[in-house]
Amino acid sequence: MVSEHEHDPFIEEIAGELRRPVRFDSTFESRVMASLDPSVVPLPVERKASTPWILRPRPFYVSPLAGLAVAAGLVAIITMSVMRTVPDTQLAANDPAPIVLPGNSTIIPVAAVPTVYAEPFTFIDSTARSVAVVGSFNGWDSTKNVLTRSADGVWSTTIMLAPGRYEYQLMVDGKLIADPTAQQTAESEFGAANSVLIVTPR
Amino acid sequence: MLNSRGLPLQNDSDAAAVARVLAGDTAAYTALVTKYKTQYARFAARMLGNREDAEEALQDAFVRAFRSLAKCDDPARFGSWLFRILANRCRTSGARRGRREKTFVRDEIALLDASEDHPEERAAWREEIQLALAQLDDDQREAFLLKHVEEMGYEEMSELTGVGVSALKMRVKRACERLRVLLQEANGV
Numbered sequence: 001m002v003s004e005h006e007h008d009p010f011i012e013e014i015a016g017e018l019r020r021p022v023r024f025d026s027t028f029e030s031r032v033m034a035s036l037d038p039s040v041v042p043l044p045v046e047r048k049a050s051t052p053w054i055l056r057p058r059p060f061y062v063s064p065l066a067g068l069a070v071a072a073g074l075v076a077i078i079t080m081s082v083m084r085t086v087p088d089t090q091l092a093a094n095d096p097a098p099i100v101l102p103g104n105s106t107i108i109p110v111a112a113v114p115t116v117y118a119e120p121f122t123f124i125d126s127t128a129r130s131v132a133v134v135g136s137f138n139g140w141d142s143t144k145n146v147l148t149r150s151a152d153g154v155w156s157t158t159i160m161l162a163p164g165r166y167e168y169q170l171m172v173d174g175k176l177i178a179d180p181t182a183q184q185t186a187e188s189e190f191g192a193a194n195s196v197l198i199v200t201p202r
Numbered sequence: 203m204l205n206s207r208g209l210p211l212q213n214d215s216d217a218a219a220v221a222r223v224l225a226g227d228t229a230a231y232t233a234l235v236t237k238y239k240t241q242y243a244r245f246a247a248r249m250l251g252n253r254e255d256a257e258e259a260l261q262d263a264f265v266r267a268f269r270s271l272a273k274c275d276d277p278a279r280f281g282s283w284l285f286r287i288l289a290n291r292c293r294t295s296g297a298r299r300g301r302r303e304k305t306f307v308r309d310e311i312a313l314l315d316a317s318e319d320h321p322e323e324r325a326a327w328r329e330e331i332q333l334a335l336a337q338l339d340d341d342q343r344e345a346f347l348l349k350h351v352e353e354m355g356y357e358e359m360s361e362l363t364g365v366g367v368s369a370l371k372m373r374v375k376r377a378c379e380r381l382r383v384l385l386q387e388a389n390g391v
Contacts, residue, residue, distance in 0.1 A: 008378065010382060011350060011378050011381070011382075012350075014331050014350075014381060014385070015350035015351050017327070017328050017331050018244075018248055018331065018335070018347070018350075018351045019244070019351050020244075020328075021240060021243075021244060022240075022243045022244045022247040022248075022253070022256070023240070023243070024239065024243050024253070024256075024257050024260075028235075028239060028243075028257065028260075028261070029232060029235050029236060029239065031261060032235050032239075032261050032264045032265070033228075033229075033231065033232055033235065035261065035265050036228060036231060036264075036265065036268050134218075134221050136214055136217065136278070139217070139276070139277060140217040140218055140220060140221035140277055141221065141224075142221060142224070142225050167214050169218065171221075171225065174225055174226065174227075176218070176221075176222060194214070194215075194218065
């Protein structure tokens with residue numbers, strides 16, 4: 001039995017004592033922050049700056065014959081993976097057009113795009129120099145969804161999102177602000193409230 | 203899904219703070235230090251047995267996390283990621299200390315969190331607990347603290363430590379048995 005100690009009063013008494021808080025002196029935070037001085041520790045680089053090893057290009061060499069064989073194999077695999085065989089009765093009304101094969105079976109292409117909806121983001125400020133959306137849908141990464149400015153100072157972008165609840169903020173010239181057009185907000189520990197976007201199936 | 207009672211391991215506001223730091227607002231890191239220092243100070247102090255080593259380990263963990271912030275794949279789980287860095291740092295410190303000296307030296311940790319209105323016997327009991335804890339193997343001590351002090355589930359512990367659930371259960375079981383023997387010996391039971 002490995003769980004016999006989970007509710008052991010003796011062990012619980014020991015754990016209770018060990019759960020008492022341990023306090024460092026009041027200068028701990030300032031010491032940590034001082035050691036983060038950019039002259040001592042370089043600022044973190046943006047995620048895009050480093051390419052994961054798995055995505056780095058690597059050269060490899062194959063003979064022409066082997067290349068043809070690999071290409072033929074890939075075509076076969078891709079062809080099989082984008083088609084599925086189903087009975088006629090299971091075809092939904094909005095499925096792609098079926099292809100009837102000899103022998104009463106039917107193949108249809110598998111839908112390539114999951115159900116997502118175009119959500120527009122708009123921000124009006126003709127003096128802003130850069131505007132981006134950061135949120136739970138993009139890992140709060142300010143490089144992923146940058147708004148583009150029209151001639152009349154309207155910043156906009158469209159993000160494809162699956163149904164769900166998302167929290168986000170606008171990053172305007174490097175500063176985070178709540179979206180003034182958001183229908184809902186949620187409390188944030190760090191100043192400006194998060195804006196809330198609810199994407200529902202349509 | 204992590205469901206720790208003790209560690210706030212998933213939080214959208216952490217993701218917002220991380221985004222600010224990555225955007226160049228270094229001061230935003232203060233919020234993360236403030237948020238996690240108290241709870242993680244306890245873990246480090248219990249693991250290492252003295253305040254100086256614990257402070258050094260936690261400060262180093264915060265600095266390492268800052269330097270590697272761009273590699274934090276899920277900023278909403280910054281707390282979990284930081285904890286892994288701290289746990290690794292404590293293991294390294296424990297190994298170094300183990301080579302330096304095998305016996306636990308009386309330390310201030312047991313007295314550090316004793317409020318003045320507690321009787322001396324209580325402080326002595328706490329010190330005995332800390333002494334017994336220090337005699338456990340590092341792996342057993344870590345597993346015991348995560349399970350019984352930080353009140354984590356085994357799945358969650360496994361995710362944090364990279365050790366299988368069965369092995370963790372065995373470590374906790376042996377830690378409990380060893381603590382019981384050590385503390386009963388200390389009290390002449």
